[in-house]
């Protein structure tokens with residue numbers, strides 16, 4: 458039986474039977490904050506050294522939290538006939554950053570409702586919508602016109618800021634002073650009277666074009682690489698909106714605090730031992746990881762369009778994804794207190 462016939466049979470099966478797996482992304486997303494709560498229950502608020510069993514438990518729980526967005530990517534690849542189910546899977550990918558966004562909005566409006574309760578209500582609503590939103594069968598390659606080109610050109614410009622910004626955070630591995638020195642240098646450009654509005658406008662434009670492309674591409678099933686590109690773009694769209702809300706609205710306007718190293722690491726408690734801050738760890742790690750690997754996905758498409766054979770382009774993409782993971786892990790390690798000097802001695 459050819460792969461095509463198998464795919465058709467699977468489609469027919471899903472059209473005639475209720476697709477229980479379609480709701481798995483919502484179940485995983487609903488469980489996400491409870492995994493973070495469980496992590497906090499294990500590590501507590503004190504920076505005392507934990508017994509090995511507690512460290513193993515905490516690591517396992519944190520890995521389970523990281524599985525939620527990647528499960529969403531895998532499920533978004535499925536050839537389901539309902540685009541709502543596929544979009545639900547894509548939506549679950551953004552869970553780590555959406556949960557931070559929700560927490561900040563809850564703080565801004567001084568909501569008395571616990572974040573977990575609001576979160577469950579939101580996901581139940583999204584799950585119900587996903588099963589009622591049935592659309593016509595979509596074309597495998599959507600009509601997105603010049604939007605792809607526009608999105609790619611803006612990305613090439615924003616790449617400069619992103620590389621500087623992430624390099625700045627890598628300096629955290631040398632300590633807060635090194636991080637502050639590099640930031641002071643960069644702020645001359647990106648926080649200038651011209652630089653900042655241009656940067657913010659370009660970011661918002663990128664989110665707008667990115668969400669448009671993601672909506673179009675998510676109407677049909679695609680191979681893993683394309684699904685990954687759409688999913689990482691969806692994550693970044695929510696990440697950028699939430700991140701700018703945290704920096705400009707919450708920190709600088711609402712709290713009136715500087716957006717420095719202490720703000721980023723959730724001082725004084727830090728990322729690991731605070732019940733709220735632990736959500737920042739997957740949020741930041743995946744923000745850095747997805748922005749770099751999403752750029753690699755764009756590069757892969759451009760290379761293939763310019764005649765590079767797919768195997769070589771895929772190989773390069775794989776290398777870039779691995780490097781993105783290393784950079785993201787290094788940034789978060791620095792934010793959690795790991796120092797290069799300490800590792801060398």
Ligand code: HEM
Nearest residue numbers: 626644647648653660704716717721741742744745748788
């Ligand atoms: C580990 C990951 C990240 C951390 C810890 C982080 C943290 C921060 C901090 C502390 C600021 C304030 C900077 C300042 O006051 O000068 C900031 C600003 C900003 N970040 Fe990030 N960021 C991260 C990743 C990203 C990514 C991946 C993007 C884009 C996709 C991004 C986009 C921005 C933008 C647009 C601003 C506003 C810059 C301005 O002040 O004008 N960040 N970030």
